[in-house]
Amino acid sequence: MRLDVVIMAAGKGTRMKSARPKVLHPLAGRALLQHVLEMGAGLGADRLITITGHGAESVEAAMRAALPAAPLAFVRQEPQLGTGHAVQQAVPALGDEGTTLILNGDVPLVRPETARALIAACGGEKLALLTVELADPTGYGRIVRDAADRERVLAIVEHKDATPEQRAITEGYTGMMAVPTRHLKRWLAALRNDNAQKEYYLTDIVAMAEADGVPVVATLAGNETEVLGVNSPLQLAELERRFQRVQAESLMEAGVRLMDPARFDLRGVLRCGRDVAIDVNCVFEGEVELGDEVQIGANCVIRNARIAAGAVIHPFTHIDGEAAGVEVGEGALIGPFARLRPGARLGRAVHIGNFVEVKNSTLADGAKANHLAYLGDATVGERVNYGAGSITANYDGANKHRTVIEADVHIGSNCVLVAPVTIGAGATVGGGSTITKDVAPGQLGVARGKQVVLDGWVRPSKNKPAKPA
Structure with a gap:
């Protein structure tokens, strides 16, 4: 009919x-x-x-x-x-x-x-x-x-x-x-x-x-x-809370542990495995999949992402996959205060720490970027250690280029890797370096000015205002 x-x-x-x-x-x-x-x-x-x-x-x-x-x-x-x-x-x-x-x-x-x-x-x-x-x-x-x-x-x-x-x-x-x-x-x-x-x-x-x-x-x-219909912002807010409560109860009935269902927002589809735990004030948007025993810390926003079993998303992490999506591997540790953007693909036991941003990059199993770093348009191998304050300079003002960091590389702190560039397996980049050329496997790449120490140097002092007569 x-x-x-x-x-x-x-x-x-x-x-x-x-x-x-x-x-x-x-x-x-x-x-x-x-x-x-x-x-x-x-x-x-x-x-x-x-x-x-x-x-x-x-x-x-x-x-x-x-x-x-x-x-x-x-x-x-x-x-x-x-x-x-x-x-x-x-x-x-x-x-x-x-x-x-x-x-x-x-x-x-x-x-x-x-x-x-x-x-x-x-x-x-x-x-x-x-x-x-x-x-x-x-x-x-x-x-x-x-x-x-x-x-x-x-x-x-x-x-x-x-x-x-x-x-x-x-x-x-x-x-x-x-x-x-x-x-x-x-x-x-x-x-x-x-x-x-x-x-x-x-x-x-x-x-x-x-x-x-x-x-x-x-x-x-x-x-x-x-x-219930909506005729005012007050009615809209009341209906939002009613709807979120229904969604929260449905998840809890399926076994999800919500720290406080009154402080939970689902604005899309959330699929959860067993023993998932979600702390307060978390927002899920688009399509999100959480594997078994995933832990989501307080005040996280997660959109269009797949997070594999055993991963821990620490508080205040922002994950936004947009159309490309984000993938977090088994046992990964993300945050606090991390940001994963579209195209981030993280392998098993990857560590992304506080104030680290990852976009359109793949990090293989065991790679770590623990502090204050940026990885954009990069391919990162297994067990890489990416130092605090280091970035991939992927944009030349017109086009984006890729950085390849092969397995077991150590990137020192405050480095700039100017793409396109490849750091070979087992190589080391000394802290404070700006790398514009490939570094061969097992080699040390250093590119920084020579340190100068001046004897007898005196720090300038402030001029004192003249006293009134």
């Missing part, structure tokens, strides 16, 4: 107090609307139709870039005359048969299983509403069910119009529904705006369904969090 998903995302989001369209504000590293579209794509939708309005061009461009393979379509609601008017704009993009699932672009956490249950309740024949049980349903439309047949919904009563008895109902309407497409098109064409706001309300189709003898049913969301 054909499935069309319609997502309402035209609103300005005035209470966000932002120039950015509301649906592009990020939750867990992805735009609110992207969460909804990804869920819809996971349902196998034939078409994902987003209704845009405020900031339409930027919304559409952002989603096409984020989901290039998804069956996206966009229609615009200009001006914005209510929820019914919004869905009317999608009618030309809908199929003739099947089910239309209507979602909200600012409600990002609806679970796939909830959406599937709603679609199943519709079955291509019924109008199915997504509802939720709330401790405080203030502001929500109330679901009025048939006392004799609890499966049947009689009406949605807006909070402001509800009687005291109806306000006592704790089942609220979420604004999402699944509708037989053939009925939806007919009902949308019959909507009227004879109300105080002069708007076309999508909820008016409930009465139309009743009049046409189409059953109206409701299915409950699993929890309140998955149907």
Whole structure:
């Protein structure tokens, strides 16, 4: 059966107090609307139709870039005359048969299983509403069910119009529904705006369904969090914390040790082996894989990286693989205060210490760069010791060049290796050297000025101001 998903995302989001369209504000590293579209794509939708309005061009461009393979379509609601008017704009993009699932672009956490249950309740024949049980349903439309047949919904009563008895109902309407497409098109064409706001309300189709003898049913969301919308920075922050707590609990149930789940942020995908331990205030972005017994110290940021078993990432380390990724080998020790950039490939038992930066470089097993160093565009062999303060000068102002440091090399402190250059196996570079030519295997390379000592030299003293007469 054909499935069309319609997502309402035209609103300005005035209470966000932002120039950015509301649906592009990020939750867990992805735009609110992207969460909804990804869920819809996971349902196998034939078409994902987003209704845009405020900031339409930027919304559409952002989603096409984020989901290039998804069956996206966009229609615009200009001006914005209510929820019914919004869905009317999608009618030309809908199929003739099947089910239309209507979602909200600012409600990002609806679970796939909830959406599937709603679609199943519709079955291509019924109008199915997504509802939720709330401790405080203030502001929500109330679901009025048939006392004799609890499966049947009689009406949605807006909070402001509800009687005291109806306000006592704790089942609220979420604004999402699944509708037989053939009925939806007919009902949308019959909507009227004879109300105080002069708007076309999508909820008016409930009465139309009743009049046409189409059953109206409701299915409950699993929890309140998955149907919460975002209208302000405060609500966005609250939803972020709820979502992060859910992710943290899922990881802990799988065996991950989180020092404090309230101080944990996952903005992508995190895969963990056994006995992984993560300290406080760590942020994981993109795709991150942690092998068995990996330890992540406090205040680390890790993006697009694979960290093998037994590695230790000490506090305040920043790993950002971007598109190229970063790989950390088994038993490696990284940090504290280290930075691994795209293309860093570290072998087993590699040591990268405090204030060391590695970019587009491979370090073989047992190599060490323990202090205040830079390795860019370098190939480093096994057991190399790379001294404090040393750098590879890989950029000539126009092009980048590679440095090759073969196995068992010792690089002294405060050296500059001007690429392209090769330091042969077992060679030594004396501290303070600027190396511009290859050093043969086993040789000592030294390039620095001769030390001069001056006898009788006196350190200059400060001039003292003259005393007033």
